Amino acid sequence: MRSKLMVAAALIALAGCTQQDQQGAAPNGTAAQPDAQAALRAAAVDPRLTPFYEARGWSTAWTQQTEADLVRAIGAADQHGLDKSLFLGPVEQARSPAAHDAALSLAALTYAEALARGRADPTRIREHYTVPRPNPDLAAGLKQALEHGQVGAWLAGLAPQDAEYRALSQAYVEANRQVAQAAGHPPAALLERTRTLAVNLERRRWLERTPPATRIDVNTGATMLTYWRDGQAVDTRRVVVGEPGRETPELGSPLFRLVANPTWTVPRSIESEVDSPAAMRRHHMERRDGWIVQESGPFNSLGLVKFDMRNDQEIYLHDTPAKALFQRPDRHASHGCVRVFDALGFAQMIATDQNVLDAWNEARATGEETMVPLPHAIPVRLMYQTAYVDHGRVVIVPDAYGWDEDVAEALGLPRRERRVVPANLRDLGP
Secondary structure (H helix, E strand, C coil), rough: CHHHHHHHHHHHHHHHCCCCCCCCCCCEEEEEECCHHHHHHHHHCCCCCHHHHCCCCCCCCCHHHHHHHHHHHHHHHHHHCCCHHHHHHHHHHHCHHHHHHHHHHHHHHHHEEEEEEEECHHHHCCCCCCCCCCCEEEHHHHHHHHHHCCCCHHHHHHCCCCCCHHHHHHHHHHHHHHHCCCCCCCCCCHHHHCCCCCCCHHHHCCCCCCCCCCEEEEECCEEEEEECCCCEEEEEEEEECCCCCCCCCCCCCEEEEECCCEEEEECCCHHHHCCCHHHHHHHHHHEEEEEEEECCCCCCCCEEEEEEEEECCCCCCCCCCCCHHHCCCCCEEEEECCCECCHHHHHHHHHHCCCHHHHHHHHHHHHCCCEEEEEEEEEEEEEECCCCECECCCEECCCCCCCCHHHHHCCCCEEEEEEECCCEEEEEEE
16 A cells, blocks of 8 residues: 555656756746745846746746747747847857746847837937837736747737838848848848838837827928828828938927917027027017017918927927928928928818817917917827838838937947938028
């Protein structure tokens, strides 16, 4: 009888051992041994790993199957313009089971972060970046993915799923394939295309996956505005944005009112250009409370309508008397604000959609500066994109601001000399 009990105990112990994989992962619902916990704590030094392993009771996480799933998923990093070695390198250097497990978890979370929010942090690249970003709980997501054996599917779902991202990804993969076929001698234009596509895939990963259905998107790289109503792009028009040296920042900022017949208070930074009696008379300006103010009228630098936005950079959309600028192929020609083609027509569209058309028409008829609040603020996103999709076709525009280089360097791409574009502003408008 005793021998049977010993055999049964041995079989139970053996069964318990088989529930742990070769990496030492404890079965679900069991606590890791103190020595194993200590080893894992010592290996998991990156603070991103703490909430993940705390939720597991500091037990190891990976099996041979889930590790293979992770490696396979990261192997597709080139579809996103990313270098897989940046994520898998530490795994290959791990020298103990605990270090290996921690390296796998860090690779998974780092790659998940790159897909879900971007490899680089735009707020570290640009001083005034406020466009809304996604913020998923990646540690909880990885825990759940491991429990259900769906690491690859989870990672794949973190990247943008929209048609534009897929088109840019396909264009990048094709360009990269052509670079490889060139056997070390790819044309400079092809390398430039590959680099630009990788940079703009990154920029799209910065964006929230479900933006407001009604919004205004301004691509300051392409100098184009798109008005979205209930998820449909209902209007696209040209804009003029900041010239190099006076770049329009990347902002998320609500449009909250229309201003008919606006006056313009000249910023201190350009007061010197008009601070003489003759210049002020010529531009219909006067001093009010220590500021130079331009009177309302068709000559006003804001034109006949201002689209007021809430932000601390004093950036907004507006009309302009300098209509000829809209005919230029390069429309980076303002002091930083966004000038809108046929701004009065656009204002009428907004007023109609917001059911304030009568109030807007009355405000215009006064001939004086008059505010028309919008019942529902419209989110505006000012975004710099040098590669985008237009009617299914990938379009690449010149990097007028030189900002592609900042993103490229953050992605680990080779550094190169920046192209400097001289300022060439010819009018006073903001």
